[in-house]
Amino acid sequence: MLLCRVSTVTQAVARWGRRSHRGSGLLHPALSFSSSRCHGVSSGEGNAQPAEAGPAQGQYRDSVLLPRTDFPMKLTGQKLLDRELEVQRECGFAELYSWQRQRKAKKEFCLHDGPPYANGDPHVGHALNKILKDIRNRFEMLRGRQVHYIPGWDCHGLPIELKALGELGTSGLTPLQIRQKAREFAERAIARQRAAFQRWGVMADWDNCYYTFDGTYEAAQLKVFQEMHSKGLIYQDYKPVFWSPSSRTALAEAELEYNPEHLSTAIYATFPLGTLPPKLAEADVGSISVLVWTTQPWTIPANQAVCYMPNAQYSVVKRADNSQLLLVATERAASLAVLLGTELESVGTVTGWRSPPRSQLEGGICKHPTIPDKEVPLLPANHVTMGKGTGLVHTAPAHGMEDYSVASQFKLSVECMVDGEGKFNELAGPELQNLFVMGEGTDKVISMLKACGALVKEEHCVHSYPYDWRTKQPVVIRPSKQWFINTASLKDKAKEVLQKVRVLPESARSSLLAMLDRRTYWCISRQRSWGVPIPVFYHKESGEPLINKHTVSHIAQLFKEKGSDCWWELPVETLLPPEVLKKSKAGPVTDYVRGEDVLDIWFDSGASWAAVLEESDSRADVYVEGKDQIGGWFQSSLLTSVAARNKAPYKSLVVHGFAVSEKGEKMSKSLGNVVDPDTVINGGKDPGAPAYGADVLRWWVAESNVFSEVQIGPTALNSARDSINKLRNTLKFLLGNLQGFDPRTQAVDPKEMHYIDQYMLHQLQISPAFTSASSKTGEGSLLHQKHAATTRNGQFFIALCLLRPSRLYCDPEESLARRSCQTVLEEILDGVTRAIAPILPHLAEEVYLHAPGHDRGCLSSFLESGWIKSSSVWRRPGLEEAVEGACAIRDSFLSSIPGKNAAQYNLTIAIEPGLLFELMESLQEEPTSTSSQLTELMMAAQTTLTSQLPRDLPPDALRSSGNFLINLEGGVIREDSTYSIAAVPTSAARCPRCRRYTAESPDCLCPRCHSILSAP
Structure with a gap:
């Protein structure tokens, strides 16, 4: 999983939080208060409504610091869409890439964009790929690296040319007419795709992309060609x-797809x-007869010719029927006997061994069955x-x-009897x-074979066959x-x-190597008009x-x-000057x-490293594309780079799966299971197609196991939306409790904090999620395990709060x-917000707009302020033992009162003198307390710490x-x-x-509250 759902809480959270608040009423901001007076404290005005603990409710409401924030718990429909667009404008999404390119950075991170094909509308496969790349780029930017990412488009090729021909007709068109129409079609497709990528929040300089039909790009491509x-x-x-025959052009193997259900007529002759x-x-x-x-x-x-296996045995067999x-x-005789429906009697054997002394089949010459002589x-x-x-x-x-290999070895004739239309010539x-x-x-x-008596059997054969x-x-x-x-x-x-390139998943490496093994040559010429011309001239004679x-x-210069x-356009005299x-x-x-002829578009895109990457190294840190590029762009890029400069164009490869329907089926209009990312974001006409917004689409990508087929549909999208809503609820809790808190002036020094708060800072400091900025391995971040851990840890810390x-x-x-508690809450809010920012940039920016104590100043996006910051001062190993020891005791306590409210019990903890007793004493100095940190952790009404349990415990003691x-x-x-407890x-x-449960009577305030309200 790229990202565990926010609702998934680690075992630590479960340990701290299970059964912790059942029936206590402590977690509900909408508290009900008694109207009674006690200790001489005036109750003030309250709401004249029934209450649990008195005849009136709310008389102390104004004295309680309840969470307050206008951050919405949930956004739906048009409000959600408007808010995302507003965040993009206010927080400078369009300028973020340029800003980070201009800042000083010690290291650069380069993700080279494999160009999508400019022949249609944006689809969910685009969303999977572009968002996955953007999450990685934003993470690296937050880590302080200068991101190099230039989006591009593959603009030439047959599909676009066919679209142009479909609009113009096919009669009497010049190459320039076809090219002009093809360019216009590609430009329209690019505009639609680019607008979608921007709406998804993809960070890039969208005014400076690369296009394979640009003259500068084509010149760089010809430089590779010449080399x-x-x-x-x-x-x-x-x-x-x-x-x-359907395209009237040669194809490379990467332009084939194999139909496993192709039906042929097979013959024995x-x-x-x-x-x-x-x-x-x-x-x-x-x-x-052979x-x-x-x-x-x-x-x-x-x-x-007829070929045999050199190291096999062959038999002359007699058919029993004729x-x-x-x-x-x-080896095949028995199977053939069954196939032909007759016995085959062996009358002699020969071998195909070549040495020693020689093959017993060598020298045999057959007569062609349909061509006399x-x-x-x-x-x-x-x-x-x-x-x-x-x-x-x-x-x-x-x-x-x-x-053909046999013909080359034995100097056989290579006669082509088929024309470009797929007809016999x-x-x-x-x-x-x-x-x-x-x-x-x-x-x-x-x-014809039947007429000359050479046809032995005819049958239908279903097998895999290459298709355009x-x-x-x-x-x-x-x-x-x-x-x-x-x-x-x-x-x-x-x-x-390739052995020096990191490949994720590692299993894809074998596929890359197998593809290389099967490829003995690569046909790069195409008999079309829309492409980069092969710069060759032919002698007329x-x-x-x-x-x-x-x-x-x-x-190239032209x-x-x-x-x-x-x-x-130019005369040959200009193209070929004196x-x-x-x-x-x-x-x-x-x-x-x-x-x-024009160049194969795989050569077009395969040379992109030469046109796009920085001159200093011209190697990308990573290429991220779908598994179909194992035989496509990954390979064409590798071959051109190795050929031109003896090295790979990438340091690592990430190979993701395809987006499929919720049932795991390939998306098809005929099946009606196509998921349109525009509909996902903006909603559709169908009531069952709500507006999810861009962040839900991004969460779906991050949450998925992208190394397999990635399913998308209502279930996955609703799950993503629910997870984000739960996360919003958590963030709302944090924001509400930080109202009026300015971390710049009111934060508490870690050494002065309550131990449990110090413990939480300690956990923040040691968490891999919060310390990934110092990590030397960047590839793991693509899997977003750090983001997942951060989100889970955020839930854990909030559970403690x-x-x-x-x-x-x-x-x-x-x-x-x-203030001690608020200091930790602010650190958690900041850390969680930055951790989710690469995945949910709209939500992260929205949270930061509501966060207290921040002056945006010249920052357009809070991401400009960097990754999660932690301090070595937070690291307090001894506290870990103290708090987790209390945690273990708390678990035992909660287990002894299943289904009961812990706050209604007085707890006695007996520990023999030793380390554990000393640690618990650090959480509660006096023997008995209703307000110690140990009592807080136990969630009990009162806690007594002693060396042994009293002998006079009441009968109902658990x-x-x-x-x-x-x-x-x-x-x-x-x-x-x-x-013992x-x-x-x-x-x-x-x-x-x-x-x-610390008051003398239901109508009285507890001593602590009395003291607080009595203070001047």
Whole structure:
């Protein structure tokens, strides 16, 4: 949990507070008072209403210092929304980031913002991510660090371009027309998202964000591109890539999503062995066909080989139903027999071992089943597995990444039979040309196999298949001339630097490493208009690319000055001036044309470290993004940074889960379970959608376990609202009891305080929550455990304060006892307010506006005054033993009177002489007292401290005993002390003013109250 609910009280609170106030009436500010007179004190005017302790109520009300504050316990509806906006204006939310950037600070904290995509309205996923970042930033700012956080947006890419094309139509549009419309669309989306982020209270300089379509950003990106190109890491090649027919462009693996329910038509087909391997030729068993299995029958026409596993055994089997001889993996024979519905008799075996002396399958050559006179070899390949199929893999190098690796090794032809629309081209032959490969083309290939007798079996197969993550349509693999990054040469270094990066949760590290392992190259060119142009020129005749540091540097400078639209606006003579041609040792400019591809948006955003981070280090302290960025921005940033400068762009990574519905389902409009953050804050038309305000949304983020899927819905939001309301109630109590108290002039020196108050300051000082400013580990703060501890400790301290309202309400206003308590209350209020400020900034600022004794002066936000302050003077280890020893005795006392009011009992505590007795004596100097600190802690009417229980205890006395282990000076002083207690119902009456059972009769004031009211 990022933040425990305020209602959750630690075991210490439970120990101090359980059963403590039951029926005592001490905690209720709306006290009822007796109208009687005693000790010669005038009662004054009171309300003529019935009272518990007399015929009239309220005659002493004016003499009691009840809590007073105009801080509202609860804000709802429009009042809540108006108050949050008012707080944002009054407390300078818009200026806070700039202020902290200008102040002097010893250390900087940099959280680099992963740019959200500028293609739609703000959603709850944005809220989860941005608020999580803001909580961390505000915490670091409070700790005194100078926060570096520049929000950004990813502005290029296909979805935005498709939106522009949808508005303009697709006929006859120039790249500049498409780009202009795409820019306008992105700018509108950015404006909506930025307004939402500001409303959520996210601290940033919103007038100075970064955008990937800015010329300055694009120039920095090209600088990274050039650095990588000069090292030979970026190259052009003709090889298979993921191709989206629906988008008409190449895709990187990060742009894919896998549909586990994709339905394919799988086939088993035969390739007749025209040339038998020597081992099989010697056996002279007859005509043999290799049996293959594929889920992509449309790739059969592009087949160039059949691959086998080098270290496996293969069998020639005879079908019992038609005597056909098939070559299959021995391991797969039994399963195939069941599948084909016939017995398969083994007539011989061969192995795929390569040495020694050689593979027994080597030299085998198959006939292509649908292309006459075409022969394809049997070849070994390590990617062949035995999990499914036949152990022999149909290989089409143009349409498979692993197949292409085989082609590279054995110099096979890579013929592409599929065009950019996903249709067979002329190389596939007239029967297949212009047919969609994923539909009618597949059906036609199957019918061709059937016609030539090569189809053995056809079946439906549900399996995981890559889809274009934007159009949600299946992709194909086809070769294309594209620009690539050779990630294979970067992987080892990337893994090395990643080991030095802290990853939360640690389990995400293995996913990052696995992604790197699977990525042998990265296709970075896209056949679109809306993006950063790849700065390359092509020779008109040879097609050879012209790209070097001189050409790229010149283009980068133009982009910085004019933006990347100039790639289409300016003539080639300006893009490729004579001095650049001369340095490039190239021919005349008339020999060249500009390229038309743009860079992958993952390269766009992956280079953000170069455009946004400070020049001195250019490493962020942390990147915080969703788990989808493990294969996206986290990886593209790592690869570009390692390639350009041999180090990671981040010191730590935090990977959070996705926001899901209350039932744990992915949010979908069709399911009607989408939660709109605007509706969460401002309310909706549905009566069941109240206005929660921004702080509830922030509390939901902080309260959640963000490392798993984060559920949101009415239950979670109502829980967050209730928790905040409980917190407001606590803060109202503190504010009410601090009315008229000025900590600058009226605070009590810790050494003069009551011991219990000193103990509370001691707890404040040693609490991890209140001392985190000195912590050297910042990552834990992201989990907000310190905030959680602070909130819980605040509840604990307040529970202690509630044990003694008599001091707060009934002692003289300027008395040491009352001021001592108020001093601690003020420290608690200040600490709790600062602790919740990163999470609930609106509430924290509102509290501070009501807090006494503070001059805002030049401060717009109280956060400008820093983190929680504590003093080493507060640390008093011996007090801990005294108060906690009293706590143990109090527990025994309360356990002996279950369901009864402790204030109606006289308590005798018997302790043999020793350390525990001495500690209790420090809380009560006289043997018997009704007003000692020990009595206050016991919550009894009267406490007697003695070495042994009296022998003449009344029959109704309730006895109990226990022990308490004293451990002082790190274990040097240890003593296990025993104690006995006896509780007897008091004969005293309830005082009509302080409501303690210490008066002589129901109509009389107790001696203390009489003394107070009699004072001049």
